[in-house]
Amino acid sequence: MSQSLIPPGGSLIRTLKGHIDPVKAVAITQNGKKAVSASGDYSLKVWDLETGQELWTLWGHSGSVNVVAITPDGKKAVSGSRDNTLIVWDLEAGKDIYTFMDHAKWIRAIAITPDGKMAVSGSDDCTIKVWDLETGQKIQTLSGHIADVYTIAITPNGKKVVSGSGDRTLKVWDLETGQELRTLRGHKSSLMAVIITPDSNKAISASRDNTLKIWNLETGQEIQTLQGHTAPVWAVAITPDCKRVLSASDDQTLKIWDLGTGRDLKTLVGHTQPVYALAIDPNGNKVISGSKDNSLMVWDLRAGQLIKVLKGHGLLVWIVAVTSDGKKALSASKDGTLKLWDLEAGQHIKTLRGHSDWIRAAVFISDNEAISASYDATLKMWDLKTGKIIAEFTGEGPITAIAAAPSRRTIVVGESSGRVHFIILENYHNHSYRY
Template identity: 30%
Template sequence: MSGHANMITGIVYLPEGDRVATCSRDQTVRVWDATTGEEEGEPMEHGTVVNCVGVTKDGKRILSGGFDSKLRVWEVETHKLAEVWEGHELLIYSVTISPDGEFVASGDGGGRIVIREAKSGGEIRHSFETRSTVESLCFSPSGEKIASSHYHVIRVFDVATADLVLGPIKAHEHFVVSVLWSLDGSYLFSGSSDRTVCKWDSVTGDAVGEPWQLEGHTAEIYSLALSPDGTRISSASQDKTVRFWDTDSGGPVGEPLEHAGAVRALAFSPSGEFIAGGVSDKTLSIWRVPCPIPEHRPVKTFSGHEGRVWSIAFHPDGKQLVSCAEDNFIRIWDLETGEEDGKPLEGQGKDMYNVLLLPDRKRLASGGVDKMVRIWDLESREVVAELRGHTESVRWLDVSLDGRYLASGSFDTKIKIWDLETGAIERDTMSMTADIYFVKFSRDGTKLLAGSNGDGMSIWDWRSGELLVGPIDEGNGTIRSVLWLKDDEELLCASSKGTLRRWDALTGNPIGEPFKAHEEILYYLTMSGNGKYLATASGDDTVKVWDAETLEQLVVLSHGGDANYVTFSPDDKFLASACDDKQIYLWDLSQMEAMKQSDNASFLDVRHRSTDGRSTN
């Protein structure tokens, strides 16, 4: 893509992935259509050489910094200059925006770092000296820290206080041109003009393994970029190539990309499917990433159960995970360390089928083969109540939104509602004709839905015991899991045939056709707290994450056996899954939009997207 009159020095994708912004020594900032290669609108005239460019999280404003020591803020749609932010006295080398979009950080040739609010006015929060040129800046994934690279060192600062919390780390013998954080924030990566990348523990500053020798590059490195899924680092070099490296091993992946000029700047598309390179011959190129999208890997694996893990639940504070399994134990896990937190809670049967944390955050409930519902005190790890009444295994539990009532469904075909304050049975007249697999209160707490192995699902007014809807026969396998949607007026059901289907919760009529989500039985279905995503767990050894509105498949997470259960963390940044292989897996979904793999049929239509590679000079 031609248009600049001098080499490109910086590049960034806009959040939607359909446009790219570049800056250049020709003193301009330009916006390009990432599909057609056409320049959009007029160039934005910065007035001096521009070294760096960034875009706000909402995609509405572009920031540029350069030789005039000022940050200029441009409106994306009009290309008009909106603001000029002061704060530096020397030329600006780097600019970056925090993951939550709240802050902008910039670094200059004298070593000053300025952290300011990203909103209009750009109010400065911190301005401090490091006494050496700031080559690059990168916020941690949490936004709580910021890393900077300088001549030979990297430093890490606390964003809230501007205190130095790590370093200076003597990283390389030559210029450190880029610093990056791993996707989970555990590691830092530094890239040097000496053609090496080093990996560092972000807490201790210790080196992790030996420096990566970027074999294949024959000249100095200009910049690095991290893929949105965190599995690859790309490197741009004076040798006119872009190469890709595995973030775990440091080994090369895929084939190098070649260009007619030295590649100065890099940016992955939000999907990770494409990479854009700014080149010294004044052109912008966009390539399809030449290495396959790797299998997503869990950030933590929790091992300790001696049987299939049936159910898991996050503590509301997001710091612990609770699990129950075939081994008759409930285990509590520390999410930060990945270790078991304290002694396990032991039942009195073979299987513990279901566990959930009660809204008071002090107790949990469990059901299993011993036919009882047990209430446990989290602090003492002791049983504080045994709710007796079922004559077969308790398969499923659900708690009302106000935390007052607990519903239990059993293989004895009975449903019971328990008063958690007294332990008494509030209602026990609801039943089905076969083993009950799930029970679920409506969001308003007035209705109860249950599904069985033989007669579909039914909806009751649980206080009166009146059957309102059903039995609903899915006709496409046993319904195994369900969600209430749209103010309790619709249901989304998961079946043993691997399908999802919507139902009218008022009439019991189906809405649309079944949607094939998995090749094998679909065990569990859940929705993120923000309502944007669905997750499904299946006997095909996968968990899949979907766009809740369109049912577009976003990511597939492979397991070592049947995936029995899946749940989102309270902040929706992580997903935990329970597996037949006795493990629990924690997956980082903080970059959900970047993890899209392919378009799939939605409920309403089939969408098609071009798969052609793009490169325009």
């Protein structure tokens, strides 16, 4: 670790060095006090977000560390690697507790139960394994998929696991008994995503077969197949009231579906290229879509009508974010610009220029401030009222990962160089810094 600067009147920024390969994942504890980074250099690092110090380097894997998850209490982490193992770490002592060596291929996914007592892993070996984080024992191997397990979701009540695979099926598993409850068959191609309703009763899956399906997790029955898209479905979301499902597709459309009946309520036509991004405002009144056609569109969900076409980006729109009050949206594009939009008036407010390459991440840290990160190796903090850059941070290579603490005043940035940077976002005005 090396101290990089102390800006006038500001908080200390430190460059957290140590990784010698790209940072693959960053996770932050729920209390915002620690971060864990996972790298292709076979290691993980634990950082103190209050002091910016590296607490531990965690060695144990013999392959790239692909995924990391932290228990709800912030005391343990579970990492998954290309060496086919998972390791459970004590984040307070900086030591490995258990190594799980039962998978035969890469670990693709890890989920931890809401009570923090179990971890569930999915692998290219076509299996799912359930682990007891308190005893270090494998509880169960869930076998049944005949292709890679790409996605895992645990119901909010912690009772079931839903897995999606390249074998075109989903499986529902009972976490208490470790038994397969149902195989959900019906999709004709790989599963792209699965989401679970807040009441833990239903799952909605999206597939490359151009359909979505609604499933009853209590009975395992397919409630409805949502047909209408004519190309793969890339994204799915549920409105805050849990009454409607939105989908975005390669067929250049969005669809609004009734979650209760599965009825196609409306097809939103306007984009001229595949639709990749969806963001629903907190009130559930509007949806903003981002497309390969370089535009954003704001839609009235109640009327199912286009409110405004937000044009201006020169290349595809990669990211869309909405403020907490639902009044503004921020779009980031491969053209190196961000655009701020008034969702009530449907008007372009500002174009934020400064990056010289593809913007890979953008987050609101308040309704009036945002952070953007780019392949141009810079991180920029914006005043959204004036459209000006408050602070600029320059690193040595493209920025590949960002995680924000719950307070939104602290961020952890991972570069392709393998370094991790910890930044406290306080009292920065009209300054430029180098890592």
